[in-house]
Amino acid sequence: MEKARRAMFFLLLLIADFSVAQDTAGEADEFHVGVILDLGSLVGKVARTSVLLAAQDFYTVHRNYSTKLVLHVVDSAGSDVQAASAAIELLESYKVQAIIGPQKSSEAVFISNIGNVTQVPIISFTATSPSLTYNSMPYFVRATLDDSTQVKSIAALVQACGWREVVAVYEDTDYGRGILPYLTDALQEIDVRVPYRSAIPSSATNETIMQELGVLIAMQTRVFIVHMSSIMASLIFTKAKEVGMMNKGFAWITTNGVANIIDSLNPSVIEAMEGVLGVRCHVPRSQELDNLSIRWNRMYQQDNPYESPFNKLSIVGLWGYDTIWAIAHAAEKVGISSARDKQPWPTKSSTCLESMVISTNGPELLSVIVQNKFRGLSGEFDLTDRQQLKVSVFQIINVVERGWREIGFWTVNGLLRKLKRDYSKKTGQASMLDLNPVIWPGESTEIPMGWEIPRVGKKLRVGVCSSEFTEFIKTYKDPITNATTASGLSIDIFEEAVKRLHRPLSYEYLEFDTADAPISGSYNDFVYQVYLQKYEIAVADITIRSNRSLYVDFTAPYTESGVGMIVPVKENVNTDMWLFLKPLSTEMWFGSIVCFLYTGVVVWLLEHLIGNEHVHVPFSLKQLAITIFSIFEES
Structure with missing residues (x-):
């Protein structure tokens, strides 16, 4: 009996030892990773849920991995200084081996400089400014597309609509300014001008925005390309609707910064944006993506119980999801052993930065991350060039009825209605016919002309000058109203040309007094007034001369020049x-x-x-x- 008890105890001890050993073997080494996001912004909240869900899903699939990511999420509060301070805290307190974020392009510059010194990789899936390059920031990796990749699709859309001028409305930050050189070059290639750039400060008040919209509505150009954050764009479109800039005749195009998260905007903002076109990254639908969206929505509501239920998973969240998987794979390959051995960072002055140390496995981790290629939920995830490779497809959407609908795609072959069909390359307005119908602002189905003489502000100033030949032009100024009227052949031709325009032209006649000057000299002075911008147009029986052509452009002559040829004629023709x-x-x-x-x-x-x-x-x-x-x- 005693032997049986001893055997039973020994068996239980073996089972306990085996269980302890099994638990010990199942414990994975912690790989600390920092996550810096603006948790007060829509993008930050979406990204936070995505990275946390990605870590859960990854280790649910890879249970046997010897390493495990431990994410430390901190709030940058939208401040560059706060983001840099958070990065230092993560490096000091948690000895993080990589930092995900930072959310803004300006934050990425600050934190990447710290990463360069500590040799800690900085991976951002939201900083899209083209000015961020690995040449000056060797430890910075962009796990998203930079903004320059979308300019050709925007230019193709402008060309398809036949517009000749556009106005760029952008946020006056590194993010907003970064796209301008590339956008301008793309538009110049199709002979489209950008006569004005509207820079909106990120701290702009409602009064500031209303003043800038007053400048825009007083211009002739009616096509606006908006490149700004979702918060600023919401204010712009809401105020634009209040001042009547979302009516018929106006055209708005948003970049993917807003179009990518259009589903998560406030319904009142989407209603104000009705008729707007947007360019966004295209992600094909799949069953795996639908399943992820369901789990993401559930987790988002748990993390943000007081947030709007309209927030949805966007391409930004998918980039964050795939980034976590890429880092988790890299952490498993690099391991933890070398990460624990770090050298102090030498400093010349005594500051809190003395406690920061150089990561010994940082270069190896960076190399593994950029070589990791796989098919993610956002598409082909490839960071070979230290940034996500350029996509070849952009989706064109139209905001209608408090939502949006797809009107086509942009590829290297131009604008297409469907991706499955084999289209020949088309440009110009012919490519617009291949897209689904567009509902423009004011519920119009006609493509806006792109320009209009503003209803507010000054009228077009037309200078007129009385002639000795009243059949050509005769002017009269009312002594009471001081209004000038004109008549004659020259006036009839001018007014007939105005009638043939697609839009009404508001103008007024201004008389040029020639009483105190000789006729020949007065006409030179009259033409010179156009050069001095006293008049926009001069209408009279003006002779085209070389000295006058130095200052103004003349229309084609509408009367005969009077030049002829004289030849002798013989009347005695022999008819023998x-x-x-x-x-x-x-x-x-x-x-x-x-x-x-x-x-x-x-x-x-x-x-x-x-x-x-x-x-x-x-x-x-x-x-x-x-x-x-x-x-x-x-x-």
Whole structure:
């Protein structure tokens, strides 16, 4: 009995030891990673849920991994200084081996400089400014597309609509300014001008925005390309609707910064944006993506119980999700052992930065991250060039009825309605016909012209000048109202041209007084007023001269120049029937006949000597014909 008890105890001890050993073997080494996000912003909240869910899903699939990511999420509060301070705290307190974020491009510059010194990789899936390059920031990796990749799709859309001028409305930050050189170059390639750039400060108040919209509505251009954060864009479109800039005749295009998260915007903002076009990254639908969206929505509501239920998983969240998987794979390959051995960071002054140390496995971790290629939920995840490779497809959307609908895609082959069909490359307005119908602002189905004489502000100033020839132009100024009226051929032509415009033109006549100056001199002065911008247009019987062409451009002349050619005319034309003999003189005709007869005699004689049977018979008409034929044959 005693032996049986000892055997049972020994068996239980073995089972306990085995369980402890199994638990010890199941404990994975912690790989600390910092996450810096603006948790007060929509993008920050979406990204936080995505990275946390990605870590859960990864280790649910890879239970046997010896390493495990431990995410430390901190709030940057949208401040560059706060983001840099958070990065230092993560490095000091948690000894993080990598930092995910930072959310803003300006924050990425601060934190990447710290990463360069400590050799800690900085991976951002939200900083999209093209100015961020690994040449100056070797430990910075962009796990998203930079903004320059979308400019060709925007330019193709502008060209398809036939617009010649656009206004860039952007946030006055590193993010907003970064796209401008690339956007301007893309538009210049299709001969589209950017006459004005509207820079909106990130701290702009409602009053500041209303003042800037007043400047825009006073311009002739009616096409606006908006590149700013979702918070600023929401304010812009809400105020634009209040001042009537979302009515018929206006056109708005948003970049993917807003279009990518259009589903998560406030319904009142989406309603104000009705008619807006947007360019966004295209992610094909899949069953795996639908399943992730369901779990993401559940987790987001748990983390943000007081947030709007309209927030949805976007491409930004998918980039964050795939980034976590890439870092988790890299952490498993690099391991933890070398990460625990760090060297102090030498400093010349005594500061809190003395406690920061250089990561010994940072270069190896960076190398593994950029070499990790896989098919993620956002598409092909490839960081070979230290940034996500350029996508070849952008989705064009149209905001309608408190939502959006797809109107087509942009690829290297141009604008397409469907991706599955094989289209030939088309450009210009012909490509617009391949897209689904667009509902423009004001519920219009017609493509806006892109310009309009503003209803507010000054009228077009048309200078007129009385002429000695009143049939051309005659002016009259009302002494009471001081209004100028004009009549004559020149005025009739000008007003007929105005009627043929697609939009009404508001103008007023301004008389140029020529009473105190000679006519010739006064016309030079009159033309010069256009150069001085006193008038936008000058209408009169103005002669086009070289000295005047130095200052203004003239239209094509609408009267005959008066230049003609004078040639002598002979009335005594010879109508004799023998007129055909005139080209040769009498002597030439006589000489020609003699030569002809001489040739005939010689031919006849030669034929007679050789015994031609036709020649030895009595002379007849037949012989004459043969002789003539022989003459032409010999000649």
